[in-house]
Amino acid sequence: MPIRYAFYLLFCLAAAIPASGQGIVDSVFSLQPVAISSARLFTKEEAGTKETRVDSLVLLEKINLSLSDVLAENTTVYIKDYGRGALATASFRGTSPTHTQVSWNGLNINSPMLGMVDFSLIPVYIVDELSLQHGAASVSEHSGGLGGHIAIDNNVNWNNTLSGRYYQGLGSFATFDEFAQINLGNKKLQSKTRAYYNYSKNNYPFINKQQGTIDPRTGEIVNPTAENLDADFAKKGFQQEIYFKPASHIVASARVWGQDAHRSIPNVLSYEGSDTTYKKNRQNDRTLKGVVDGNYYGDAFRVKWKSGVDYQQLLYVLKIKNGAQPEQQPVNSGSTMLSQVNELKLEYDLLPSIRIKASADANYFNISTQDSVTHLGYREERMEYSIYGGLYFSLTHKLNLSLELRKDWLPSTLTPLIYQAGFSYKPFVQHELVVKTSVSRNFHNPTLNDLYWQPGGNPNLLPEQGYTLEGGLDYALIGRNKKLETQLSAYYSDIDNWIQWLPNIKGYWEAQNLRNVLSRGIELNVKASMEVAHWQWSAQGCYALTRTTSTEAIHQIHGSEGNQLPFIPAHSGNALLSADYLGFYLHYQYQYIGVRNMLNSNYETLDDAFPFYRLYALHLSGISVGKDLKLHRLGLGAELKVSNLYNETYRNVLNRFMPGRSYTLLLKLRF
Amino acid sequence: MLRGYFALLFPLILFSMACMDDEAWYDLNVSIQPQADTAQTDTLQYRKPIGVFITHEGNFMYDNASLSYYDIEQKQVYNHVFYNVNHLPLGDVAQSMSLHDSLGYIVVNNSGKIYVINVYNYQYVGKITGLVSPRYIHFISDTKAYVSDLYAKSIAIVNPKTLEVTGSISVDNHNPSFYQHATEQMVAFGRYVFTNCWSYDDKILVIDTEADRLVDSLTVLKQPNSMVLDKYNKLWVACDGGHQGSAYGYDTPGLVKIDAETRTIEKIFSFDLEDGVSELCSNGTGDTLFFLNRHVYRHAVVSESAPEVLIESSYEPGYTGGFYGLGVDPATSEIYIADAQDYIQRGVVYRYSSRGKLIDEFSVGIAPGSFCFKLARQ
Numbered sequence A: 001m002p003i004r005y006a007f008y009l010l011f012c013l014a015a016a017i018p019a020s021g022q023g024i025v026d027s028v029f030s031l032q033p034v035a036i037s038s039a040r041l042f043t044k045e046e047a048g049t050k051e052t053r054v055d056s057l058v059l060l061e062k063i064n065l066s067l068s069d070v071l072a073e074n075t076t077v078y079i080k081d082y083g084r085g086a087l088a089t090a091s092f093r094g095t096s097p098t099h100t101q102v103s104w105n106g107l108n109i110n111s112p113m114l115g116m117v118d119f120s121l122i123p124v125y126i127v128d129e130l131s132l133q134h135g136a137a138s139v140s141e142h143s144g145g146l147g148g149h150i151a152i153d154n155n156v157n158w159n160n161t162l163s164g165r166y167y168q169g170l171g172s173f174a175t176f177d178e179f180a181q182i183n184l185g186n187k188k189l190q191s192k193t194r195a196y197y198n199y200s201k202n203n204y205p206f207i208n209k210q211q212g213t214i215d216p217r218t219g220e221i222v223n224p225t226a227e228n229l230d231a232d233f234a235k236k237g238f239q240q241e242i243y244f245k246p247a248s249h250i251v252a253s254a255r256v257w258g259q260d261a262h263r264s265i266p267n268v269l270s271y272e273g274s275d276t277t278y279k280k281n282r283q284n285d286r287t288l289k290g291v292v293d294g295n296y297y298g299d300a301f302r303v304k305w306k307s308g309v310d311y312q313q314l315l316y317v318l319k320i321k322n323g324a325q326p327e328q329q330p331v332n333s334g335s336t337m338l339s340q341v342n343e344l345k346l347e348y349d350l351l352p353s354i355r356i357k358a359s360a361d362a363n364y365f366n367i368s369t370q371d372s373v374t375h376l377g378y379r380e381e382r383m384e385y386s387i388y389g390g391l392y393f394s395l396t397h398k399l400n401l402s403l404e405l406r407k408d409w410l411p412s413t414l415t416p417l418i419y420q421a422g423f424s425y426k427p428f429v430q431h432e433l434v435v436k437t438s439v440s441r442n443f444h445n446p447t448l449n450d451l452y453w454q455p456g457g458n459p460n461l462l463p464e465q466g467y468t469l470e471g472g473l474d475y476a477l478i479g480r481n482k483k484l485e486t487q488l489s490a491y492y493s494d495i496d497n498w499i500q501w502l503p504n505i506k507g508y509w510e511a512q513n514l515r516n517v518l519s520r521g522i523e524l525n526v527k528a529s530m531e532v533a534h535w536q537w538s539a540q541g542c543y544a545l546t547r548t549t550s551t552e553a554i555h556q557i558h559g560s561e562g563n564q565l566p567f568i569p570a571h572s573g574n575a576l577l578s579a580d581y582l583g584f585y586l587h588y589q590y591q592y593i594g595v596r597n598m599l600n601s602n603y604e605t606l607d608d609a610f611p612f613y614r615l616y617a618l619h620l621s622g623i624s625v626g627k628d629l630k631l632h633r634l635g636l637g638a639e640l641k642v643s644n645l646y647n648e649t650y651r652n653v654l655n656r657f658m659p660g661r662s663y664t665l666l667l668k669l670r671f
Numbered sequence B: 001m002l003r004g005y006f007a008l009l010f011p012l013i014l015f016s017m018a019c020m021d022d023e024a025w026y027d028l029n030v031s032i033q034p035q036a037d038t039a040q041t042d043t044l045q046y047r048k049p050i051g052v053f054i055t056h057e058g059n060f061m062y063d064n065a066s067l068s069y070y071d072i073e074q075k076q077v078y079n080h081v082f083y084n085v086n087h088l089p090l091g092d093v094a095q096s097m098s099l100h101d102s103l104g105y106i107v108v109n110n111s112g113k114i115y116v117i118n119v120y121n122y123q124y125v126g127k128i129t130g131l132v133s134p135r136y137i138h139f140i141s142d143t144k145a146y147v148s149d150l151y152a153k154s155i156a157i158v159n160p161k162t163l164e165v166t167g168s169i170s171v172d173n174h175n176p177s178f179y180q181h182a183t184e185q186m187v188a189f190g191r192y193v194f195t196n197c198w199s200y201d202d203k204i205l206v207i208d209t210e211a212d213r214l215v216d217s218l219t220v221l222k223q224p225n226s227m228v229l230d231k232y233n234k235l236w237v238a239c240d241g242g243h244q245g246s247a248y249g250y251d252t253p254g255l256v257k258i259d260a261e262t263r264t265i266e267k268i269f270s271f272d273l274e275d276g277v278s279e280l281c282s283n284g285t286g287d288t289l290f291f292l293n294r295h296v297y298r299h300a301v302v303s304e305s306a307p308e309v310l311i312e313s314s315y316e317p318g319y320t321g322g323f324y325g326l327g328v329d330p331a332t333s334e335i336y337i338a339d340a341q342d343y344i345q346r347g348v349v350y351r352y353s354s355r356g357k358l359i360d361e362f363s364v365g366i367a368p369g370s371f372c373f374k375l376a377r378q
Helices: A002-016 A056-061 A067-074 A135-140 A448-452 B002-015 B022-028 B081-086
Strands: A050-053 A078-081 A088-091 A100-104 A129-134 A148-153 A162-171 A175-185 A189-200 A205-207 A225-227 A233-247 A250-265 A277-297 A301-322 A328-351 A354-371 A377-396 A399-409 A418-425 A432-444 A464-478 A482-503 A509-532 A535-550 A571-581 A584-593 A618-631 A634-643 A651-653 A662-670 B049-056 B066-071 B076-078 B094-100 B103-108 B113-118 B124-128 B134-141 B144-149 B154-159 B164-170 B183-189 B192-197 B203-208 B213-219 B224-229 B234-239 B254-259 B264-270 B278-282 B288-293 B295-300 B308-311 B323-328 B335-339 B346-352 B358-366 B368-375
Touching: A050 A135, A050 A482, A056 A067, A056 A535, A056 A571, A067 A078, A067 A088, A067 A571, A067 A584, A078 A651, A129 A135, A135 A148, A135 A399, A135 A418, A135 A432, A135 A464, A377 A448, A448 A509, B049 B094, B049 B335, B049 B358, B066 B081, B066 B094, B066 B346, B066 B358, B076 B358, B081 B113, B081 B124, B094 B134, B094 B368, B103 B134, B113 B134, B134 B183, B144 B192, B164 B213, B183 B224, B192 B224, B203 B224, B224 B278, B234 B278, B278 B323, B288 B323, B295 B323, B308 B335, B335 B368, B358 B368
Parallel strands: A100 A148, B323 B368
Antiparallel strands: A050 A129, A078 A088, A129 A148, A162 A175, A162 A662, A175 A189, A189 A233, A205 A225, A233 A250, A250 A277, A277 A301, A301 A328, A328 A354, A354 A377, A377 A399, A399 A418, A418 A432, A432 A464, A464 A482, A482 A509, A509 A535, A535 A571, A571 A584, A584 A618, A618 A634, A634 A662, B049 B066, B049 B368, B066 B076, B094 B103, B103 B113, B113 B124, B134 B144, B144 B154, B144 B183, B154 B164, B183 B192, B192 B203, B203 B213, B224 B234, B234 B254, B254 B264, B278 B288, B288 B295, B295 B308, B323 B335, B335 B346, B346 B358
16 A cells, blocks of 8 residues: 555656756657647548557557557457466457457458467567557458457658667566667668567466465465466567668568567466476467568559568477376477468549549468377368458548448358448538548458367358447547547447357367347547646546447357357456656556456356456556656667556456566667 | 646546455355255165255366255255355366265366365365376275376376375377377276276276276277266266267267176167267166267166157257256256356256156356265265
């Protein structure tokens, strides 16, 4: 408790410092929030749809973390993670992880085998821009984004000649971070090279309430103090970007990202092996992704071509040791996934008020998975094609319309024509208020594992498909030294043929189209900032109300109808508050996740309650304090980050305790 | 002015954050617990079960296995008995439970241990740890028991009194192609114990309990998952036949009858390829078999005709979830069916008469898998 009062006093003192402080404003690490303008709020291309961009302040604040941390703490996306460095999947608007499409520089990076992305494997180091296309907005990028689309992008500064940065982090639980970036170039050619290494032993202490022994003195059962064992993780990788601008209207780029990640997957906390008898799980994820593109920007006509390759390799091994016997491997599973993606996109401004877009995609996938112990696995090679057309129309200076159509051709699957039709209306010329609404149809094809996994894959699965109706209000207030931006939206999605895996009478799990799901909710995004003298204040936050329910009982099973789907919180929200003064800064991060049920049926009885079937609501706070300064061309900075500020005991997945208060010291150098 | 609001916002939020209380959640969520059994019976001839324990696997890797207790006379179920009495979660994947005197041994598979409770007051007594992936415990004597294991390639020898692992019996056949042998259920016949090897296997192993050594093996159909010995010393084995696409093979499931003395197969009742025969058990007198094959089947051990459906599942033919566990009261031959439903909600147990008439049904924990009948105190 005392620490809470200390921080309270600290903030009161900070607020009391006179605003007219003396000194030189240091901009070495000054944060450049995303510019708000009416042009961005009211574009033809976004008519009726919702796109949010993660603020660059957030990306800098979490530079040494993973994308899962950014999404969980600063967007409306719910991240289900299994602990620090462990698998982290996204639920966007209450949908399943496979319903969020993710692209890196326009290359879709969802695992074609699993259909989802492990966001803990994407370091923020490689991200320059992060944007979210909610629901219907994803139709313009890809099919399958029933929840939405997350775009990870890199950008170029053509004015750069030589610049770079080097970050070094040292944190609790033997956590080390190294990141270096160098940017070289001129007005025509630019190169950005990044390399990083991240390791954590992750051996935090906690009270293990999943184990107990009898205290010989009292006869009571006591829980031991334990160390989070076999939970280490490491990532090393690089990213190389080359940008070429032979003429002002022609830009080409090539980007490559490679990463090798290793992690141990800890046993359940109740596991009680011994030094000589144990189980250990290890997983290696390797990837090499590359994308080249060429862009012609004419006055009215634009051509964009892109080709990319995504190679992903996943190795999972379960090792056991049984006394004096040699170590054995009951599970040794390896998968390789190769995706080759090609896209040609055309844009034409028929009139200043009418833009037409068309694109064609031809993608190749080659998947191989095999367990060397059970000899189970499958190989699949396939081509997929997609065409897309979009019409964007500024009917008046107050009304924008958009219509997008997409058709995919997949092997052995009849897919529907999907679409998005929306409008944005700006009732007042002098006020940045925009009313939006759209209707869309989308589908998600079963993943290759859903179709072919041995055993349990079901080649007869139908695509999940649904309709979404959404609407919202965007409002911006832009003053001389202050900005306010809000986005309020509501959505209603009706999804059929939702896929679920269930054990069959042979004992293994099998994929089935099981139910109809309704997902509806409200999202609120708020950003506010102001500058007074040398003070920069900003506050940004999100709130999501998510109600995702099954509309019919699964095979007449009582209780599976009308209840919130497992793992999806009804309420979640977060806030990031920051104060900057002459290079000193203080950031406060808050995250809230409501109660998450584990079960299809969630009755309010004690037999249905924690700790077996429910995760209680989570309130987490963190704080960063730092100082940036400039010495000639050299920028230096140091930051101390405190996570889980109040040292709360909490769990992110059922019965997996997360670390208490932890610290990270980040040293920064920039030129 | 606006800056003033910001200045207020910071401390207000900071002030209200530290409000989670893990301990309070534990205390708040204890449901009703059974009273300790004090009733005694001196009727040794009529040892009728007074209750049945139901183990629940829970969701794999979520550490939410649980134990329920059903009072047969009162028709009252108590869920989360182990947790409610001991304030200690049971662990991950409670696979089976066996009784020895007044103690219950709950084998918690993915927690690598066996919890021991007093079956009359449900209190924690101790635990056997240091196991790899235990499945079942079988008592040889007061000081010796065997523990089968999914991954260890050995059967652990434990002392039920000291709760220590005292040795092991290797069952590794060094098969370079498949990970064998994973041992499962155990059935005693004289000085021998039979154990079935279910996972990518087709063997019944024979262990000499005096020498603690593997002495023989029998080949049955693919993937034998459960066994029972009848009143005529015939060992019955249910085999699921494997699955389509399995490199180990895919054969018709079946019920195999073996003479325990000669260790020879006497008869095989075959089923359709897509069937799945499992959860074989018998009544108390050992003259009737019961098992699951989507529905509940019954088979008289002397019958030459095909087993018949006794209790039909209400699930549609294509549904993959449903009946998951089966138990038969040794005194009354009443049938207990564990319905796991969709495995992500609490299951249901149906209690039927031996003739297939529904007597009771009640909600239990996630993925109820096995039953263990408790007798009154002597």
